[in-house]
Amino acid sequence: MKDELFLRGHRIPMTKEAIRALVLERLELEKARYFIDVGAGTGSVSIEAALRYPALDILAIERKEEALSLIAENIRHFGCHAVRIQSGTAPVPLAHSTDAIFIGGTGGHLIEMIDWALAHLNQDGRLVMTFILLENFTQAWSHLKTCQVTSLDGREIQVGELTALGQGHYFKPNNPTYLIACRKGSEQEADWQEEQDDV
Numbered sequence: 750m751k752d753e754l755f756l757r758g759h760r761i762p763m764t765k766e767a768i769r770a771l772v773l774e775r776l777e778l779e780k781a782r783y784f785i786d787v788g789a790g791t792g793s794v795s796i797e798a799a800l801r802y803p804a805l806d807i808l809a810i811e812r813k814e815e816a817l818s819l820i821a822e823n824i825r826h827f828g829c830h831a832v833r834i835q836s837g838t839a840p841v842p843l844a845h846s847t848d849a850i851f852i853g854g855t856g857g858h859l860i861e862m863i864d865w866a867l868a869h870l871n872q873d874g875r876l877v878m879t880f881i882l883l884e885n886f887t888q889a890w891s892h893l894k895t896c897q898v899t900s901l902d903g904r905e906i907q908v909g910e911l912t913a914l915g916q917g918h919y920f921k922p923n924n925p926t927y928l929i930a931c932r933k934g935s936e937q938e939a940d941w942q943e944e945q946d947d948v
Contacts, residue, residue: 750766752766752793755791755823756791756819756822756823757819758816758818761790761816762788762790762854764790764793765908765923765926767906767908768879768906768928769793769794771904771906772794772851772879773794775875776798776849776875777875778798778801778849779802781847781849781875783805783845783847783848783849784806784850785810785850785851785869786808786810786850786851787850787852787866788811788856789809789810789820789834790853791820792832792834793823795807795809795829795832796824796827799827799829799831805831806833807831808832808834809834810841812856817834839852839858839862840865843869846870846874847869848870848875849876849877850866850869850870850875850876851877851878852878853878853879860892863878863892863893867896867898870933872934873932874933875932876931876932876933877928877930878928878930879926881925881927883927886927889929890903890929897934898933899931899934900931900932901931902929902931903927904927904928904929906925906927907922908923909922
C-alpha cells in the first residue's frame with residue numbers, strides 16, 4: 750500500500766511502505782489468528798494486515814492520544830473495523846496469547862517490551878521489531894541472544910526516493926531503519942541455536 754493512502758498526523762510516526770512490506774512478510778500473518786501491533790502510530794501496519802487478512806484478530810496498542818485518534822480515523826477511512834485499539838503503554842495485560850507481535854515503538858522500555866512479547870507469544874510465534882537508533886537495535890539484539898528464540902535475523906534497510914534535481918534526478922536517501930525478526934522457541938531449540946552460532 751502506498752503511504753499516501755493513509756491519513757497522516759503532525760509528528761505521528763508511520764512505518765513506511767518499504768519497511769512495512771518486509772515487516773508483514775516476516776510476521777507471516779497468513780499463519781496467524783491473533784496479531785498485536787505495539788506503538789501503532791498511524792495504524793499503518795495494523796490496517797494493511799487487516800486488509801490482507803480479513804479473518805485476523807488485530808489489537809493496536811498506542812499511548813499517545815493524538816495517535817489514537819489518528820488510528821481510529823484510518824480505521825474508518827479503510828473500513829477495517831476488526832482492528833481493535835487499546836490505549837496504554839506496553840507492557841500491558843493481555844487476555845490471551847498471540848501468534849505475532851510487531852513492536853514499532855517501545856516508549857523507553859525496550860528490554861521489558863521484549864520479555865513481555867516473548868511471554869505472550871505462542872510457541873513458534875513471530876516477533877518483529879524496527880528501530881531508527883542503532884543503540885536500540887544493538888541492545889535488542891544482545892538481549893534476544895540470551896532469550897529462547899530461533900531464526901534470529903537482523904537487517905539494515907536503506908531506501909532512496911527518486912527526486913528531481915535541476916534538469917536531472919537522484920535518489921534521495923531516507924534514514925536507515927533497523928529490523929529484527931525472530932521466533933519464540935523452546936529451551937531446547939534455543940540451546941541448539943546457540944551451539945550452531947558457536948560453530
